Amino acid sequence: MNLTLKIWRQKDSKTKGQMVDYKVTDISEHMSFLEMMDVLNEQLFAQGEEPVAFDHDCREGICGMCSMYINGEAHGPDRGITTCQLHMRMFNDGDTITIEPFRAAAFPVIKDLVVDRSAFDRIQQAGGYISVNTSGNTQDANSIPISKHAADEAMDAATCIGCGACVASCKNSSAMLFVGAKVSQYALLPQGQVEAADRVKNMVAQMDLEGFGNCTNTGACEVECPKGISLENIARMNRELLKASI
Amino acid sequence: MALSAIFLMIFLIIHLAINFLSVFSPGLFNEASHFMGTNPLIQFGLQPVLLVGVLFHFIMGFVLEIKNKKARSTAYVKNNGAANSSWVSRNMIWSGAAILAFLALHFYDFWAPEINIKYFKGDMSGLLNPADVNSDFRYYQELVHKFADPVRVIAYVVAFVFLALHLLHGFASAFQSMGVSSIRKKQIQMGAKIYSIVLPLGFIFIAVYHYFNH
Numbered sequence: 036m037n038l039t040l041k042i043w044r045q046k047d048s049k050t051k052g053q054m055v056d057y058k059v060t061d062i063s064e065h066m067s068f069l070e071m072m073d074v075l076n077e078q079l080f081a082q083g084e085e086p087v088a089f090d091h092d093c094r095e096g097i098c099g100m101c102s103m104y105i106n107g108e109a110h111g112p113d114r115g116i117t118t119c120q121l122h123m124r125m126f127n128d129g130d131t132i133t134i135e136p137f138r139a140a141a142f143p144v145i146k147d148l149v150v151d152r153s154a155f156d157r158i159q160q161a162g163g164y165i166s167v168n169t170s171g172n173t174q175d176a177n178s179i180p181i182s183k184h185a186a187d188e189a190m191d192a193a194t195c196i197g198c199g200a201c202v203a204s205c206k207n208s209s210a211m212l213f214v215g216a217k218v219s220q221y222a223l224l225p226q227g228q229v230e231a232a233d234r235v236k237n238m239v240a241q242m243d244l245e246g247f248g249n250c251t252n253t254g255a256c257e258v259e260c261p262k263g264i265s266l267e268n269i270a271r272m273n274r275e276l277l278k279a280s281i
Numbered sequence: 282m283a284l285s286a287i288f289l290m291i292f293l294i295i296h297l298a299i300n301f302l303s304v305f306s307p308g309l310f311n312e313a314s315h316f317m318g319t320n321p322l323i324q325f326g327l328q329p330v331l332l333v334g335v336l337f338h339f340i341m342g343f344v345l346e347i348k349n350k351k352a353r354s355t356a357y358v359k360n361n362g363a364a365n366s367s368w369v370s371r372n373m374i375w376s377g378a379a380i381l382a383f384l385a386l387h388f389y390d391f392w393a394p395e396i397n398i399k400y401f402k403g404d405m406s407g408l409l410n411p412a413d414v415n416s417d418f419r420y421y422q423e424l425v426h427k428f429a430d431p432v433r434v435i436a437y438v439v440a441f442v443f444l445a446l447h448l449l450h451g452f453a454s455a456f457q458s459m460g461v462s463s464i465r466k467k468q469i470q471m472g473a474k475i476y477s478i479v480l481p482l483g484f485i486f487i488a489v490y491h492y493f494n495h
């Protein structure tokens with residue numbers, strides 16, 4: 036297929052960016068979206084132009100690096116996928132595709148489509164862990180009985196890959212789905228109980244400090260999340276915060 | 282936000298219940314209005330709480346909107362909000378602002394004259410003619426008089442449509458904000474539909490009923 040791409044180009048974090056139009060031809064419908072971008076970049080490279088910078092690593096939907104806001108949606112029009120898992124068969128010959136970086140004050144653009152998501156790392160560092168003594172006397176985790184229900188829910192929450200699609204999709208740029216998942220994966224397990232109150236308070240405080248907005252329950256994050264993290268995790272985080280504050 | 286919203290939603294049920302009396306029995310409506318208007322516990326206990334609740338809710342609503350706008354410094358060139366969220370959930374500030382405009386009219390219509398008669402003119406009798414103890418209560422007559430004007434009736438109907446839109450998202454949203462588990466999601470969504478459609482319809486019915494019956 037032949038496509039017109041409208042892509043956000045921005046030299047660096049300080050320069051003002053703008054949308055630039057490109058044409059790509061002979062794109063196979065079996066290509067992934069990133070492969071289509073590779074084709075464009077080879078073309079630009081051959082013409083002596085600066086290739087479009089975009090994040091990617093695993094290209095199999097597990098690292099969370101590939102971002103991109105495609106035709107007004109994080110990771111494009113498909114569901115339960117990252118951009119590397121988006122196939123070109125979701126588009127038609129002759130389409131114009133708008134490609135922008137994830138937008139949030141807390142995710143500043145570094146270059147073109149690459150944004151700085153280290154705010155998520157700092158939220159994790161504020162409490163997204165359990166303190167375990169690894170001196171050699173560590174208790175075997177399997178010796179602590181955990182109900183199937185709790186284990187499954189904790190595992191579901193833990194599948195969050197920190198991609199930031201929730202923030203990008205939310206009209207408030209709220210990070211509550213991410214933080215809700217990271218709080219929940221421990222809140223549901225006995226190992227997470229000791230630090231539970233500090234964890235939720237510190238992570239929420241860091242989230243606010245980073246300049247993310249507040250959740251108004253539009254549910255956009257849940258729909259766009261590649262891992263199907265549910266809104267229940269936000270409700271659980273709110274419960275945990277209430278419990279920790281009173 | 283959620284707590285003030287739940288408080289307002291409970292208040293609206295009581296408000297609707299009393300208004301409905303005006304359809305069945307002007308006498309009962311008058312009695313209830315007089316009680317609510319003169320009982321010191323309600324006037325000096327609940328009324329200030331309600332005023333603070335309304336003020337808190339819409340001021341925090343605006344603060345929330347401004348903060349959330351600031352969290353996205355550069356807007357998207359193309360954003361397909363409809364792909365992942367409902368129109369009502371994305372426009373709470375506009376349905377809220379419409380309700381606020383209505384509240385200004387509503388206070389001008391009923392609350393301000395009421396406060397004027399009772400606390401500035403000092404007439405706590407609630408009678409049409411305070412000099413004549415045998416005259417009727419004035420509340421029902423005032424209500425009927427207000428809804429004789431078609432422009433006002435239309436304004437009220439439009440406002441309640443906005444209230445319905447606000448609550449179609451707000452009802453369930455308030456429970457989610459307070460951390461209520463999604464195990465009850467189905468019941469809450471059902472409750473939201475019933476409350477946010479039946480309650481505004483009730484208010485609309487009363488306004489229209491008085492317009493056509495007098």
Ligand code: HEM
Pocket residue numbers: 250251252282283284286287289290293335338339341342343345346370373374376377378380381384447448450451452454455456458
């Ligand atoms: C008096 C009638 C009103 C009722 C019954 C009501 C009800 C609600 C409910 C249930 C919520 C959800 C709370 C939550 O998500 O935690 C809400 C949120 C909100 N309300 Fe109201 N409200 C009323 C008036 C207003 C007014 C006058 C405004 C003025 C602008 C307003 C603006 C907002 C905003 C901005 C939100 C937050 C957005 C959101 O949660 O999605 N509301 N309201």
Ligand code: SF4
Pocket residue numbers: 194195196197198199200201202212213216256259260261262263264
């Ligand atoms: S909650 Fe979903 S959308 Fe948000 S960071 Fe995690 S995986 Fe990505």
Ligand code: FES
Pocket residue numbers: 090091092093094095096097098099100101117118119120
């Ligand atoms: S490149 Fe790793 S998830 Fe897309």
